[in-house]
Amino acid sequence: MSFLKKSPWILHYAATSCNGCDIEVLACLTPLYDVERFGIINTGNPKHADILMVTGSVNEESRKVLENLYAQMPDPKAVIAIGACALSGGIFRDAYNVYAGIDQVIPVDVYVPGCAARPESIIDGVVQALGILEERGKQRKRQRKVALS
Amino acid sequence: MSYETLALAAAFIVLGPLVGGLLAGIDRRLTARMQSRQGPPILQPFYDVLKLFEKDTTIVTSLQTLYVWCFLFFMVISGVILYLGGDLLISLFALTVSGIFLVLTAESTNSPYSKIGSARELVLMMAYEPMLIMVPLGFFLVAGSFRAADIAAGDPSQVIQLLGVLIGFLFILTIKLRKSPFDLSSSHHGHQELVKGLTTDITGSDLALVEIGHWYENVILLGWLYLFFAPLGVLWALPIALVLFFAEVLVDNTNARLKWGTTVKASWWVAGLFGVTNLLVLPFI
Numbered sequence: 001m002s003f004l005k006k007s008p009w010i011l012h013y014a015a016t017s018c019n020g021c022d023i024e025v026l027a028c029l030t031p032l033y034d035v036e037r038f039g040i041i042n043t044g045n046p047k048h049a050d051i052l053m054v055t056g057s058v059n060e061e062s063r064k065v066l067e068n069l070y071a072q073m074p075d076p077k078a079v080i081a082i083g084a085c086a087l088s089g090g091i092f093r094d095a096y097n098v099y100a101g102i103d104q105v106i107p108v109d110v111y112v113p114g115c116a117a118r119p120e121s122i123i124d125g126v127v128q129a130l131g132i133l134e135e136r137g138k139q140r141k142r143q144r145k146v147a148l149s
Numbered sequence: 150m151s152y153e154t155l156a157l158a159a160a161f162i163v164l165g166p167l168v169g170g171l172l173a174g175i176d177r178r179l180t181a182r183m184q185s186r187q188g189p190p191i192l193q194p195f196y197d198v199l200k201l202f203e204k205d206t207t208i209v210t211s212l213q214t215l216y217v218w219c220f221l222f223f224m225v226i227s228g229v230i231l232y233l234g235g236d237l238l239i240s241l242f243a244l245t246v247s248g249i250f251l252v253l254t255a256e257s258t259n260s261p262y263s264k265i266g267s268a269r270e271l272v273l274m275m276a277y278e279p280m281l282i283m284v285p286l287g288f289f290l291v292a293g294s295f296r297a298a299d300i301a302a303g304d305p306s307q308v309i310q311l312l313g314v315l316i317g318f319l320f321i322l323t324i325k326l327r328k329s330p331f332d333l334s335s336s337h338h339g340h341q342e343l344v345k346g347l348t349t350d351i352t353g354s355d356l357a358l359v360e361i362g363h364w365y366e367n368v369i370l371l372g373w374l375y376l377f378f379a380p381l382g383v384l385w386a387l388p389i390a391l392v393l394f395f396a397e398v399l400v401d402n403t404n405a406r407l408k409w410g411t412t413v414k415a416s417w418w419v420a421g422l423f424g425v426t427n428l429l430v431l432p433f434i
């Protein structure tokens with residue numbers, strides 16, 4: 001039995017979003033949606049996080065930060081892209097300094113569409129990421145065993 | 150050391166974290182209810198710690214792990230001494246040494262957040278230590294012994310005689326439990342200016358050990374609180390201690406964080422006003 005599913009800690013990074021999606025992410029923590037019911041905690045620390053949530057389009061400035069945050073998260077980990085901007089660059093796609101989606105910078109596991117993405121779909125995205133996280137956890141365990149033997 | 154003592158010590162080592170984890174779970178549930186949320190399952194702290202053991206542990210410096218183990222070791226020693234009815238002063242010293250090792254853990258890394266966390270933790274220690282040392286002193290003046298067993302078998306009126314010390318202890322309990330308004334060095338909630346303060350650079354199984362250490366600490370502090378009421382008998386003492394313990398959740402939810410200067414001043418004032426005064430007037434009551 002894997003406990004990764006029961007206690008996913010989340011790191012939220014806004015890579016130059018318009019803040020629309022960020023507000024929806026934060027709405028998940030409010031009494032109405034209360035994601036702590038599922039053991040989900042919004043931690044501000046990449047070293048404690050299991051799931052990285054990214055909102056907004058990445059540009060040359062935020063790319064380094066995003067890569068750094070991703071690298072600092074210990075395995076097993078998963079990434080969720082939230083909102084049109086994070087998925088494809090959204091309305092900023094044609095801007096000269098914007099990447100067309102954060103999956104050009106770091107590997108993404110779950111895509112949550114919407115502008116802004118609704119809290120329900122964000123929670124749904126996290127639930128899907130949990131399955132991936134569990135699979136990664138098992139994989140990691142096997143890798144550790146191989147490394148030991 | 151008899152077999153019985155060894156068995157009791159083993160029982161504490163096993164049961165301590167179980168009770169501590171449950172206390173933490175109830176704490177989180179109560180907090181959620183106060184914010185009109187449903188809150189996590191009561192067993193959530195156990196899930197968290199078991200998950201942390203499944204994660205990779207990134208080591209910044211290998212000293213870190215050693216320090217974390219020392220933190221846990223002295224915490225357990227402190228608890229064993231207390232719950233076997235041993236000397237309160239020795240238990241207090243072990244508790245302090247354990248606290249110092251946690252500061253060393255945070256200090257050994259390069260993260261500025263961790264460094265500020267450890268610096269603030271030292272300030273907090275400075276703030277609560279005078280009051281904390283007055284607790285065994287007060288017990289000694291009333292019960293004539295530093296041993297927890299003798300204090301528990303003391304006179305039921307000791308809680309009245311030590312009322313000032315009790316108030317002072319409740320005040321610093323907020324600091325010890327890392328609750329608002331005194332959660333300067335680290336907090337249960339992310340997204341603060343310190344990231345996670347003390348534990349910023351501690352990950353995976355090391356972080357799990359720190360959590361388990363905090364569970365032991367909660368049980369030890371509850372034990373101290375219980376000692377005040379112990380002569381009244383378990384049926385009275387335990388509920389009172391638990392209610393006072395969880396009253397800290399209310400304090401946590403109704404206060405904003407203070408600055409370190411205010412924290413030190415406030416706790417020294419309380420220590421002087423309630424603790425020292427109580428000890429001074431003790432011969433007359």
Ligand code: SF4
Nearest residue numbers: 018020083084085115
């Ligand atoms: S997807 Fe829409 S709401 Fe979200 S950050 Fe982009 S523009 Fe804002």
